[in-house]
Amino acid sequence: MSEISVREALRDAMAEEMRLDKNVFLMGEEVAQYQGAYKVSQGLLEEFGERRVVDTPITESGFTGIGVGASMGGLKPIVEFMTFNFAMQAIDHIINSAAKTLYMSGGLIPIPIVFRGPNGPASRVGAQHSQCFASWYAHVPGLKVVSPWSAQDAKGLLKASIRDPNPVVFLENELLYGEVFEIPETEEDIIPIGKGNIVRAGCDITVTAFSAMVPKAIQAADMVAHEGISVEIIDLRTIKPLDSDIILDSVKKTNRLLTLEEGWQSSGIGAEIAAIVVSSAFDYLDAPIERITGVDVPMPYAANLENIALPQVNTIAESICRLCHKRI
Amino acid sequence: MPQKKNKKLQPIQKQLLPADISEETLHTFYREMLLIRRFEEKAGQLYGMGKIGGFCHLYIGQEAVITGVQSSLSDGDSVITGYRCHGHMLSAGASPKEVMAELTGKVAGVSQGKGGSMHMFVRGKFYGGHGIVGAQVPLGTGLAFANKYNGNDRVTVTFFGDGAANQGQVFEAFNMAALWKLPVIYVIENNQYAMGTALSRSTAIEELYRRGAAFGIDGQRVDGMDVLEVKRVTEAAVSKCRLGEGPILLELMTYRYRGHSMSDPAKYRSKEEVHKVRDERDPIENLKKLIVDSGYKTEEDLKKEDKSIRSMISEAAEFAQMSPEPDPSALTTDIYMDDRWVDRKNV
Numbered sequence: 001m002s003e004i005s006v007r008e009a010l011r012d013a014m015a016e017e018m019r020l021d022k023n024v025f026l027m028g029e030e031v032a033q034y035q036g037a038y039k040v041s042q043g044l045l046e047e048f049g050e051r052r053v054v055d056t057p058i059t060e061s062g063f064t065g066i067g068v069g070a071s072m073g074g075l076k077p078i079v080e081f082m083t084f085n086f087a088m089q090a091i092d093h094i095i096n097s098a099a100k101t102l103y104m105s106g107g108l109i110p111i112p113i114v115f116r117g118p119n120g121p122a123s124r125v126g127a128q129h130s131q132c133f134a135s136w137y138a139h140v141p142g143l144k145v146v147s148p149w150s151a152q153d154a155k156g157l158l159k160a161s162i163r164d165p166n167p168v169v170f171l172e173n174e175l176l177y178g179e180v181f182e183i184p185e186t187e188e189d190i191i192p193i194g195k196g197n198i199v200r201a202g203c204d205i206t207v208t209a210f211s212a213m214v215p216k217a218i219q220a221a222d223m224v225a226h227e228g229i230s231v232e233i234i235d236l237r238t239i240k241p242l243d244s245d246i247i248l249d250s251v252k253k254t255n256r257l258l259t260l261e262e263g264w265q266s267s268g269i270g271a272e273i274a275a276i277v278v279s280s281a282f283d284y285l286d287a288p289i290e291r292i293t294g295v296d297v298p299m300p301y302a303a304n305l306e307n308i309a310l311p312q313v314n315t316i317a318e319s320i321c322r323l324c325h326k327r328i
Numbered sequence: 329m330p331q332k333k334n335k336k337l338q339p340i341q342k343q344l345l346p347a348d349i350s351e352e353t354l355h356t357f358y359r360e361m362l363l364i365r366r367f368e369e370k371a372g373q374l375y376g377m378g379k380i381g382g383f384c385h386l387y388i389g390q391e392a393v394i395t396g397v398q399s400s401l402s403d404g405d406s407v408i409t410g411y412r413c414h415g416h417m418l419s420a421g422a423s424p425k426e427v428m429a430e431l432t433g434k435v436a437g438v439s440q441g442k443g444g445s446m447h448m449f450v451r452g453k454f455y456g457g458h459g460i461v462g463a464q465v466p467l468g469t470g471l472a473f474a475n476k477y478n479g480n481d482r483v484t485v486t487f488f489g490d491g492a493a494n495q496g497q498v499f500e501a502f503n504m505a506a507l508w509k510l511p512v513i514y515v516i517e518n519n520q521y522a523m524g525t526a527l528s529r530s531t532a533i534e535e536l537y538r539r540g541a542a543f544g545i546d547g548q549r550v551d552g553m554d555v556l557e558v559k560r561v562t563e564a565a566v567s568k569c570r571l572g573e574g575p576i577l578l579e580l581m582t583y584r585y586r587g588h589s590m591s592d593p594a595k596y597r598s599k600e601e602v603h604k605v606r607d608e609r610d611p612i613e614n615l616k617k618l619i620v621d622s623g624y625k626t627e628e629d630l631k632k633e634d635k636s637i638r639s640m641i642s643e644a645a646e647f648a649q650m651s652p653e654p655d656p657s658a659l660t661t662d663i664y665m666d667d668r669w670v671d672r673k674n675v
Contacts, residue, residue, distance in 0.1 A: 057503060
């Protein structure tokens with residue numbers, strides 16, 4: 001075992017894939033000389049040079065389109081967004097140019113490309129810099145959407161995303177970059193896209209989470225363990241294609257479901273999971289499905305308001321107890 | 329950059345051929361442009377009959393642009409454009425049958441009926457066929473980026489219209505293309521109207537060839553109704569690009585005779601205006617005159633040829649109507665490279 005941060009895991013994933021495949025390159029704002037706005041690309045310029053680690057101007061629509069075009073031309077770009085909030089400028093190319101071209105061309109023109117960068121609320125950065133885009137991209141046929149929590153998953157899933165022959169939206173989280181995880185030293189560290197992970201096994205209730213919500217789910221599970229509630233936590237890891245089997249198998253065992261996400265509730269990931277469970281495991285449910293999400297408001301700046309706009313451990317624990325008919 | 333005055337556009341003069349243009353080349357151009365025109369006329373008919381659905385943007389009047397440009401390219405060079413792409417497909421060597429079958433939404437279409445009039449591709453040569461106005465400009469710049477990355481001497485020609493020229497991402501692409509010296513030639517097909525909006529009503533400075541000046545991109549205005557002029561200028565631009573002197577901007581002055589799409593009656597301009605261009609500047613008629621005057625072919629020869637092209641197009645139309653629709657199972661293929669990913673539960 002060795003210790004590694006999520007930031008290093010992402011960098012290692014890119015470096016290893018760039019060593020393996022000369023067509024893989026990284027482009028984005030501040031990725032080269034500055035070593036990444038969040039230092040995720042630390043050391044890559046030094047190893048691979050400016051041909052393969054490309055600083056772009058601040059021009060999301062333009063460089064995303066260039067990335068997709070380079071992919072059409074046979075390369076495998078990794079396009080870094082300084083945050084996914086800025087990818088709104090480029091979402092036309094992600095959806096109309098990247099996601100749809102294989103279909104529109106009758107299978108003739110594949111677009112292997114990774115769009116990656118921090119997603120979701122950070123801390124005290126206000127409404128335009130705090131938003132989860134998971135459900136936006138998960139809505140789109142032709143895209144795969146990945147959002148890891150641990151360093152091992154970040155590395156294994158980013159490697160899988162770079163090797164994937166389709167466009168992949170890879171949603172990271174700024175607040176997780178510095179988190180350190182133990183990572184086993186195995187030869188094959190690819191983690192397949194489309195597979196969830198049972199982070200903690202339990203028998204009373206299923207909690208689904210992804211990215212920064214996973215540690216909150218673990219903390220809440222620790223709290224309710226004192227009440228004798230055994231929580232099964234599923235880290236979705238991939239949002240599209242969603243691993244519905246792992247969710248359904250778990251719910252059939254626990255008979256209860258709570259979904260967690262930082263994104264807004266309306267038409268969110270929780271809504272999708274609830275619909276899947278209701279249509280395929282309705283008879284197994286012993287309680288209504290609950291969703292804990294970000295509140296449907298633009299993110300406020302004030303610390304107290306930001307706090308209540310986001311899912312908190314206490315709220316999660318309360319919800320678990322309510323669903324399991326226990327008082328906390 | 330050269331501040332060329334707006335050159336007065338004249339029909340091709342009865343003159344001696346340039347030394348490097350053979351009579352055979354003229355003849356090839358004639359056939360290629362006529363093929364596009366007859367194809368588009370037929371597509372218009374089929375649209376009127378309800379055999380083609382949705383949007384259908386015809387290229388009639390603009391044939392010299394793609395014909396002249398394509399003749400300057402070599403194997404490995406690539407082309408990309410917007411939704412007015414039938415002519416570009418034919419010029420890239422796609423068969424009229426398969427292009428027409430795409431328009432009718434049939435399985436034999438170049439995109440198996442899944443793309444339609446606006447989304448067609450020839451792998452390794454023509455990269456679409458894009459429906460979001462201006463989006464093809466960064467995409468084409470990205471194709472050029474890939475060529476530069478690979479260290480080859482291939483060139484990408486990125487076409488867009490006078491309407492797309494006002495999209496912000498065009499300038500974003502210009503900036504990066506100039507910054508990274510990418511081997512891309514931007515060709516603005518200036519047909520004077522962005523859908524129904526005349527250039528003067530949409531564009532502060534109408535000399536679009538100057539649009540690259542802020543980025544140090546040389547621009548040139550060219551008579552896009554004169555296939556020989558298009559060829560001459562494009563060949564020079566391609567040579568420069570191959571030597572690493574790209575990007576380059578060309579504004580090709582052209583005109584579409586039909587509406588923006590089949591549903592546009594084009595009431596924003598007078599019939600006289602259209603007739604005047606047709607009578608004086610038509611790229612095919614003017615070339616025909618030149619061929620006949622040169623004595624290489626008689627009017628009768630060319631008529632015969634027109635007839636054979638018309639019959640080829642009729643066959644294509646017949647094929648496009650007779651070909652079966654895609655199998656319903658095609659609905660959920662080609663979404664991912666590995667179709668195991670496709671969720672068929674809600675199909």
